[in-house]
Amino acid sequence: MSSVIPVILSGGSGTRLWPLSRKHYPKQFHKLSGSGHTLIQDTALRVKHLAPPIVVCNEDHRFMLADQLQQVGITPATILLEPEAKNTAPAIALAALKALEIDPEAVIAVFPADHVIADNEQFQLTMAAALEAAQSGEALLTFGIVPTHAETGYGYIECEDSDSSKQSTSASPVKQFVEKPDLATAESYLASGKHFWNSGMFVFRASTFMDELNRHNEAIVRHCTAAFELAEKDLDFIRIDQAAFAECPSDSIDYAVMEKSDKVQVMPLNAGWSDIGGWSAIWDILDKDAQGTASVGDVINIDTINTLVHSNSKDKLVCTIGLEDIVIVDTPNALLVSHKDRVQDVKKAVSQIADDDRQEHLYHREVHRPWGSYDSIDFGNRYQVKRITVKPGASLSLQKHHHRAEHWIVVTGTAEVQVGEKISVISENQSVYIPLGEIHRLTNPGKVPLELIEVQSGSYLGEDDIVRLQDNFGRS
Structure with a gap:
């Protein structure tokens, strides 16, 4: 029997969840579901029983991704680094392409x-039924979410004969993919019983997908194949060739394949799915008090109704009084306050911040x-004053600065410090000075996290x- 390989796509930026989600720390790396884990x-963990996953991510997130998967005991089959989105x-x-290298008959489940x-x-x-269908045929299966209301924020899938008001473990041919509708159209879709929300999750044979992609968008296959063949191993990652990948067209799987292929089928899924597309969706999934208010962090609410208060500050109490239908998201360096009806306009705020x-x-x-x-605390x-945490056994790069000197004070743990040619070990309440321009390095030789305060001084910080x-992480 062909192997089943999960594929996890981790390239999103999640700008609609600003200020919690940022370009260099997007929503998939935050704890938002209430499970105690990041997304x-x-x-x-949801697909751990199938096989080690293939993960696709961009270079900026590679170490964070590997670290978070290691925390829950998952070692990926590989992590593919896209040079650009x-x-x-x-x-x-x-x-x-990687799955076919592992098993020419592989079925991939994409999430x-x-x-x-x-x-x-x-x-x-539902996943078991989809895998069985993919292994026994040549269908391109997509999961259609059984709709619970007339939603204008999702694309829809219209099917030929399935009833979208019910859960089923049999797939149906897709009639068409539909763009995000207005409210009246969404209401007609809900009433029709033939429309599902488009989930962006798929199951199919890797070879079938590549054949269909080649049939409908040959350029993507050609350039991706060239970039994959020229890829290089970098630590635990596979670095896709930048020059070859730059020539590849940018397109979604829906436009490139699913809307054009006659092999597409939809499998109904009714499992409490959400794409967490904005702060209203976070309010939907969180537990609420008697007045419909959801709170995360150190929060006190007084006469506050149908509101979301999400505090990411470690040292700040947030109090609300007499609010209704408001979203408040507090982080150490940015605060969002919005009416719930306007949270989709967060993207406008992000654009303004970038323009400024x-x-x-x-x-x-x-x-x-x-x-x-x-953490830049002052x-x-x-x-500038920073609180620095170094993992056990980890080292910063061997480096120097042209414009600043540094003073390190150890708070917790033990530090091995190189300044010039001298290497010394300093413990709690001890300190070391690094003059401007001097070569230096910080290492945690211990078994517990090293915490220290760094005071920088100079003309440019x-x-x-x-x-x-020199750098252990390939950044030099």
Whole structure:
């Protein structure tokens, strides 16, 4: 029997969930479902029983992705690094090529990394039926979500003979894919019993998909194949060739294949699915108090109705009084306050931030690195203070700075510090000074996280004033 390989697509930016989701820390890496895991961890755990997954992500997120999967005991079959975002068709093509390398008869099950499935038991039953259908035939199966209301934010799939008001474990031919409708059209779709929400989840033989993609968009297959064949291994990752991939057209799987192929079938799924497309969707899935208000973090609500209060601050209490139908999202360096009816306009705020040449759409105050993280807790003219956490056994790069000196004070753990040619070990409450221009390196030789305070001083304190001379993570 052909092997079944999960494919997880982790290329989204999640701008509609700003300020929690940022370009360099998008929504799939946050704990949003109430499960205690991040969305990508939930996705990987949901299909853990099938096989180690193939994960497709961009270079900026590679260490964060690998670290989060390791936290839940999952070692991917491979992590493919896209040089640039080209939409879902090229991403799935790269994964299919890797799956065919593993098993020429492989069936792949494709999932975005940032969806929520509330009813895992029903999901597994539907998944088993879809896998059986894919293994016994040449169908391109897509999961159609059984609609619960007239939704204008999703695309729809119209089927030939299935009843979209019911769960079924048999697939039906697809009549057409429909773009996001207006409310009146969405209501007619709901009443018809022939329309499903388009989930963006698929099951098919890798070879069948590549044949159909080649039939309908040969250029994607040609350029993806060239980029895959020229790919290079980089630590635990497969780095897709940048020059070859740059020539590949950008297209979604729906436009490139699914809307054109006569092999597409829809499998109904009624398992509490959500694509977490905005803050209203977060309010929908979270537990609420007697007044319909959902709270995350250190929050006190007084006479607040049908509201979402999401606090990501570690040291701040949020109080609300007399609010109704409001969304409040608090992070250490950005605060969103919006009426629930206007949360889809968060994208406008993100665009304005980018146009103003600010950084709040890119980074949180706490920035994650492959060796750990740092939090910029204070800054001013010619100085900056950071709280740095280094994972056990990890090292920062051997580096120097042209415009700043640094002073490190150990708070917890033990640090091995190289300054120039001298290497020393410092413990809690001890410190070391690194003069401007001096070569230096920080290592955690211990078994527990190392925490220290870094005080920077100088004429320029930007992150681009780092000259890496040697790096364990391939960044020098």
